[in-house]
Amino acid sequence: MQLLQQAELISETCRYIAQVKLLIEEKEKRVITAVPKKRGEYIFFYPEEELTLHFTSASRITFYKVRFHEIKLIKKSIYYIFTILSFFELENIRKEERKYVECPAILQDENITKLGTILDMSENGMKIETKKPLLQPFVQILFERKNKHIYVQGEIMWTKQIGNLYYYGMKTNHVGVIEHESRANA
């Protein structure tokens, strides 16, 4: 079976799960996907669990609301079958391409060090999840990408709380890059 399309799988709580290869069967109202993998592990869903598949092109963003149906063995390979519940499209008004990541970050907020996770990132912005609320409109953010420590200044544009976690949309200004230090050159 050839899974030609690729989409982002998003949880009910709007959390990015994984990129997944898939085949949409509009007539049967179902989506067949490869088993999604995250941090090296295959992910399982409960039957009836609802998720969103999300495709982005230059002009449109397409969403499929789906429900996990079953695990199927087809020609010795395992696939997940989802039932399509609804479908909608939006004009893509995003100015920059957004990359889904899961990257730990140190946040300096009112001289207090906090930890956060960067969930998505574009050239001039990012979405951050924290366990503790941020107190100031501006925070210093330090994170690691491709063996480099990157330092940015973030300005909070929006805030959302889901359960015990806090989410922030940040506008960022790049400040600097620090090369990785290793024991070999320390």
Add this chain to the structure above:
Amino acid sequence: MKAELTLNRSNRKIDIDIIAGNNKTVFISIPTRNEEMVYFHPNEPVEITYYKENKMYRFHTLFSNVERFRHQWFYRLIIQEVNESDNVRKEERQNVEIPSIIFGDFHYVFATILDLSPSGAKIETSAPFPKKDIILFFENEKECWIKGSIIWEKHEYNKYYCGVSFQDKV
């Protein structure tokens, strides 16, 4: 019964419950990692470790399927081999995945705490840490700043692992 499952692909251990079993089959709760449920392919090897008093039992199993009983979902594993050995752990260890930072003498590195006991932790980093005496920062239920010393180190598959002995108990 509490037990731990080894994820060989990502070098992690996850706490699970053994729900039922006999000498051929073991039923376990669905393992979760960062709130996501981990799945195995049919016949994929799965290793379960169970500690009882001063003994450790290691079950080498193969994943069979997902089953449901009284509104609860669980994994059925087929036992291939069981090894018994002495449990040399002095303290109970909690398998976790907590983002953290190691600081020490103007150096810092992003880290992940993989297991935590009252007197120490196992930590994964993407770069080696140049100092033995460190301060570990993480947010669990509260903010924790703990002084400790690196007592062992290991390099495996582009990741660095170290054991930290805490100077103050958690």
